[in-house]
Amino acid sequence: MAVPEISPAATTTDRTDPEHRYVLTLGCPDRTGIVARISGFLAEIGGWITEAGYHSDAETGWFFTRQTVRAGSVAMSVDEMRARFADEVAAELGPGTEWRLTDSGTPKSVVLLVSKETHCLVDLLGRAHRGELPADVSAVIGNHRDLEDLVTRFDVPFHHVPFAPDNKDAAFEELGRVVDGYSPDAVVLARFMQILPPQLCDAWRGRAINIHHSFLPSFIGARPYHQAFARGVKLIGATCHYVTADLDAGPIVEQDVIRVDHSDTVADMVRQGRDIETLVLSRGLRWHLEDRVLVHGRKTVVFS
Numbered sequence: 001m002a003v004p005e006i007s008p009a010a011t012t013t014d015r016t017d018p019e020h021r022y023v024l025t026l027g028c029p030d031r032t033g034i035v036a037r038i039s040g041f042l043a044e045i046g047g048w049i050t051e052a053g054y055h056s057d058a059e060t061g062w063f064f065t066r067q068t069v070r071a072g073s074v075a076m077s078v079d080e081m082r083a084r085f086a087d088e089v090a091a092e093l094g095p096g097t098e099w100r101l102t103d104s105g106t107p108k109s110v111v112l113l114v115s116k117e118t119h120c121l122v123d124l125l126g127r128a129h130r131g132e133l134p135a136d137v138s139a140v141i142g143n144h145r146d147l148e149d150l151v152t153r154f155d156v157p158f159h160h161v162p163f164a165p166d167n168k169d170a171a172f173e174e175l176g177r178v179v180d181g182y183s184p185d186a187v188v189l190a191r192f193m194q195i196l197p198p199q200l201c202d203a204w205r206g207r208a209i210n211i212h213h214s215f216l217p218s219f220i221g222a223r224p225y226h227q228a229f230a231r232g233v234k235l236i237g238a239t240c241h242y243v244t245a246d247l248d249a250g251p252i253v254e255q256d257v258i259r260v261d262h263s264d265t266v267a268d269m270v271r272q273g274r275d276i277e278t279l280v281l282s283r284g285l286r287w288h289l290e291d292r293v294l295v296h297g298r299k300t301v302v303f304s
Contacts, residue, residue: 020071021050021104022078023291024085027301028097030056030063038065041089045081048073053303057296064294066303071105078103102291108135108185110285113175113192114142120190120211121147123278124285125154133282134289138182141175143194163194172197179204186288189243190281198245206295208243209288211281213273214255225273229266236260236269238277240284242295251300253284253293 028034035054042049047069055064074081082101090097110133114121121140128137140151143163151158159178163171172194179187180203189196189210196208214237219227228236237257244250258276260269287293287304294301 017072017105018070019104021068022047022071022074022081023102023104024067024069024099025065025102025291025294026090026093026097026099027062027064027294027296028093028099030061034063034093035065037089037092038067041085042067042069045084046073046075055301055303057301060296062296064296064301066292066294071103100291104134108289109138109182110135110186110188110289111138111179111182111184112140112188112190113179113194114140114147114190115193116144116146117191117193118147118150119274119278120188120281122150123282124188124190125151125156127282129154133286135185138184139178141178143171143192168194169197172200176200176203186285188281188285191277195247196243201243201245204243206242209240209253209281209285210243210248210250211238211240211277211284212248213237213277214239214257225269226266229264229269232262234259234261236273236276238273238280240280242300249298251295251298253287253300253302254280256280256283 024038026038039049049067049069051066051068053066057064078101085099085101090099110128112121112124124133125137127133128135137154137156139157139159140147141159141161142148143161145160148158148160161171161175161178185207187204187208189208191211201208213224215224215228215233235257237255239252240254241248241252242250256276256279258272260272264272287302292303
């Protein structure tokens with residue numbers, strides 16, 4: 001199947017837009033003076049700070065920050081700002097410093113991976129259609145064709161990559177080719193019922209996002225809600241996390257729970273589980289796209 005050529009994302013040139021932001025995220029070994037140095041740099045270039053978050057992790061000795069400035073307050077392009085920050089601040093903070101400077105005027109893209117379940121897919125397509133996600137859904141890729149008609153109603157390209165038991169390696173190779181053709185900022189496993197191989201986990205590290213019920217590790221395998229119902233659980237939850245080669249064990253972005261009781265049937269629990277999955281996945285994806293999530297080892301710092 002042909003993958004359309006994706007032209008480089010256009011960058012907003014009107015920096016006078018009050019909603020146009022430059023977003024700085026940084027993690028480095030903690031010490032005194034970091035906040036003063038960063039805020040001093042932003043003041044020197046005229047940066048009007050609209051949001052600032054800080055976290056000092058005593059256990060790891062690591063410092064984290066996320067700051068946004070009005071693009072129109074800075075008399076330089078984002079590329080010039082990156083170069084100056086690298087030379088004047090990041091170099092001074094020393095080895096181990098990890099940072100990013102992104103431009104909210106550069107459109108972001110998302111690719112969704114699906115199987116047959118509709119709830120996460122419909123929720124994300126609807127949010128994107130209403131302008132509630134800071135990104136466009138560039139494509140949906142399914143290992144079945146069941147959801148193709150639904151996707152095309154939103155005027156989003158659908159790609160079918162079949163997964164037969166004897167061709168999974170070839171299927172994953174094709175999946176990687178199609179996804180990478182869109183150069184997405186996020187690859188969302190919206191109830192995609194295939195386990196990504198290590199090579200794709202590595203290629204999409206920090207971009208691949210998954211959602212699953214939070215019964216794990218208690219209720220493993222098929223029909224988890226039936227297992228939970230049989231045990232009389234009182235809480236149903238969902239976990240949004242980055243994908244790693246360790247199944248369902250990547251850095252957690254967001255979690256939430258709702259209560260159930262003895263009057264709820266299995267069908268009630270499944271319905272409520274779907275509700276919480278859609279909410280948790282949409283929150284986690286939004287925070288990722290807004291550069292609010294900093295990964296450090298197996299954990300995240302989320303400036304929500």
